[in-house]
Amino acid sequence: MISEPLTLFCYADLSGQVRGKGFPTRLLDKRLAGGIGWTPTNLMFTALGTIAPSPWGPHGDLTLMPDRGTGVEVDFADGSPAERFFLCNVTQTDGTPWDCCPRTALKSAVEDLRRETGLVLRAAFEHEFVYSGAETWTGDMYGLGAVRRHGAFGETFIAALHAAGVEVDSYLPEFGGGQFEVTVPPAEALAACDRAVVLKEIARAAAHRLGHRVTFAPRVKPDGLGSGVHIHFSFWTETGEPVSHDAGRPFGVGEAAGHFLAGVIRHMPALCAFTAPTAVSYLRLVPKTWTGVWSNLGLHDREAGIRICPVFGPPEKTARQFNFEFRAADATANPYLQLAAIIRAGLAGLRESLPAPEPTSGVDPGAMSEAERAARGIRRLPASADEALEALEADPVARAFLPAPLTEAYIANKRAELDLTRDWSPDELCRRYAAVY
Numbered sequence: 001m002i003s004e005p006l007t008l009f010c011y012a013d014l015s016g017q018v019r020g021k022g023f024p025t026r027l028l029d030k031r032l033a034g035g036i037g038w039t040p041t042n043l044m045f046t047a048l049g050t051i052a053p054s055p056w057g058p059h060g061d062l063t064l065m066p067d068r069g070t071g072v073e074v075d076f077a078d079g080s081p082a083e084r085f086f087l088c089n090v091t092q093t094d095g096t097p098w099d100c101c102p103r104t105a106l107k108s109a110v111e112d113l114r115r116e117t118g119l120v121l122r123a124a125f126e127h128e129f130v131y132s133g134a135e136t137w138t139g140d141m142y143g144l145g146a147v148r149r150h151g152a153f154g155e156t157f158i159a160a161l162h163a164a165g166v167e168v169d170s171y172l173p174e175f176g177g178g179q180f181e182v183t184v185p186p187a188e189a190l191a192a193c194d195r196a197v198v199l200k201e202i203a204r205a206a207a208h209r210l211g212h213r214v215t216f217a218p219r220v221k222p223d224g225l226g227s228g229v230h231i232h233f234s235f236w237t238e239t240g241e242p243v244s245h246d247a248g249r250p251f252g253v254g255e256a257a258g259h260f261l262a263g264v265i266r267h268m269p270a271l272c273a274f275t276a277p278t279a280v281s282y283l284r285l286v287p288k289t290w291t292g293v294w295s296n297l298g299l300h301d302r303e304a305g306i307r308i309c310p311v312f313g314p315p316e317k318t319a320r321q322f323n324f325e326f327r328a329a330d331a332t333a334n335p336y337l338q339l340a341a342i343i344r345a346g347l348a349g350l351r352e353s354l355p356a357p358e359p360t361s362g363v364d365p366g367a368m369s370e371a372e373r374a375a376r377g378i379r380r381l382p383a384s385a386d387e388a389l390e391a392l393e394a395d396p397v398a399r400a401f402l403p404a405p406l407t408e409a410y411i412a413n414k415r416a417e418l419d420l421t422r423d424w425s426p427d428e429l430c431r432r433y434a435a436v437y
Helices: 025-034 040-044 102-117 144-149 153-163 189-209 255-266 268-275 315-321 335-352 370-375 385-394 404-421 426-436
Strands: 006-012 018-024 036-038 062-066 072-074 083-092 119-131 170-173 179-183 229-237 297-299 306-308 324-326
Touching (some): 006 025, 006 062, 006 102, 018 025, 018 189, 025 062, 040 404, 083 102, 102 119, 102 189, 119 335, 144 170, 153 189, 229 335, 255 306, 255 324, 385 404
Antiparallel strands (some): 006 018, 072 083, 119 229, 306 324
């Protein structure tokens, strides 16, 4: 059977879904130079297959302009077409930036952080997912047998990631049935988000070729364990020196890192609109489930909204390992917007030189009195996507984290998606989002 190789130019939309256009690969040089056409209202697609009210309607044209360094070509050597795609910025037709491009919003946040503070943020997205081809036994978590019984998927997935330029740090069976976790080394912010997009698509591609599916949805059933995205981050100078850690300061948190964390903590309820944006997100974000439900900094605490992570080995390795983990996040979000919003919140803290939050250690904020939580700036994070959007709209600083047209489009998109889900039971929410993600 004859075939014509195809390449796709893609971007991650407001729901984190990867969309784009394809063309014959023989035209790649032409398309690398000129991009491919796109439409503003495409930004208003919801994850559930509808179009939210669009400020652009049928008007306007844009360009998907590829970043040449993001090219992926993975041949699974099974006779199926190779995965060939590039990640793109969405630009005006004359090549100037479009103020509603999520990837451009992150680049702007990264540049402002560097220009104002000299800091470079490195990040890694730690993903959990459920694989439909896993033969699940009771007590499988972290089990050698769980990897054995999911067949070729793990090795196929990791090999495909390597071919796509994404190296794997660890791979393991998690607590849920058929649930696995994959971690990757840290990278500068834009590359970290690009890797997050590629990783999810390659997982789906590997599962597809084995006749199965993966889902990164926060819940696959209401009473089960959830799949989150843990966003690790640390700070470095432009010359590559680590600055997150200072052995002479409380809990080892460097001065600039403390200001940054204080900004994130202050705006954390609003950040949830970007980091955990869907109705199903809040079936996962409940107390006592090892998810972040408080706006607190916790020392080695997986219930905290942000965790100070442990380091391993001799003291001389501490500074380069020292990092923080934002836990109130999942894969129904756009990774560029997740990290852009976190950086903007942290930059607000740096601009005001906010005092570093005092970490909790061995204590549940839920067991504190309201007065004690208030004194420490700890708040219960939103318990629903509606509450998260309301927190964003009520926080004028957070509303300005992204360009105004992007924020308004984002809120309209998320409200339209939420309206579709209001009559769904928890079982229906889980079923629908498991299929989408």
